[in-house]
Amino acid sequence: MIEIHAHGAIHEIRLARPPVNALTPEMLSALRTAVQAAPEQGARAIILSGGERVFSAGMDVPHLMGLDPAGLKAGWASLFSAARAIARSPVPVVAALGGHSPAGGCVLALCCDYRIMARGPFRIGLNEVQVGLVAPDAIQHLMRRVVGPYRAERLLVAGALVEAEQALAIGLVDELTDGEHVTKRAEVWLQELLALPGEAMLATRRIARADLVAALDGFRNDDLDGFLAEWNSPSTQAALKALVARLGR
Incomplete structure (x- = not known):
């Protein structure tokens, strides 16, 4: 389900679950x-x-x-654990999004x-509302920090997915390129970053990303229990079952 490809000191971690x-x-x-x-294996940066055509369709709802x-609680906890690992990475991480990236x-x-x-x-966004879920504040913070509070509110409340050009215009993504070049562009961007004085770059990065780490660390067990209570509510279950039925078709 995960493939590792080394491009010198830049390691590509590829999601591989067709x-x-x-x-x-x-x-x-x-x-x-x-x-x-x-990083322990020599990576100075990660892609x-x-x-x-699909970076990741999000959580496997039928499986959940x-x-x-x-098992359900552990499943959702695993999403936050993976998110924390990326946020806490001591080396820069670039997302190479070859297609849709919802939820x-x-x-x-x-x-x-x-x-x-x-x-x-291709579309990207946090569309949880569309399937009857509430995005926790820790997740909402991720959106607010890249597009700003008011625009994040509009996107989150609507559960909106925006196409690539709009995502670029509002800052949800940083650049667009042809699909076959996303990984190469990520590698080039990281090479330019790694050419900077390393200690200063990494220390500055650590300070700049402290709010991201704090927001994810602030999502506690009680918050997960609250999220799962919403997941198990009759209205959310009805929306999720309708989603599973659509996926089955």
Whole structure:
């Protein structure tokens, strides 16, 4: 479910669970481990990539719907653990988004230092409201820090997914390129960053990203319990079952 490709000192961690890289607890655990291990294995920077038309479709809802309460809690906790690992990475991480990046896919991308998205009719955003879920404040913070509070409010309340050109215009992604070039552009951007004085760059980065780390660290067990209570509410379950039915078609 996870592939590692070394480009010299830049290591690419590729999500590899066809057809849409839907996130399972096992996959997220493997991602967390890979991100944490990369610097120990000589990586000075990381590229997080996915599929050609779908970076990641977010959490595997049909899989989650089949879990018992303990498994469900562990499953959602695994998303936050992976997000924290990316946010806490001591080396820069670039998201190479080859296609659609909704929900959990967007969460992972927002934890990266920089986002490069494929040009075209691809969408990105936190669309939790569309399936009856409430994005926790820690996740909302990720959106606010890149697009600003008011625009984040509008996007989050509507559960909006925006196409690549609009995502670039509002700062949700940092640049667009042709789909086949997203990984290469990520590598070039990181090479330019790594050419800077290393200690100063990394120390400045650590200070600049402290709010991101704090927001994710602030999501506690009680917050997860509250999220799961909403997940199990009748209205949310009805919306999720309708989603699973659509996916089945």
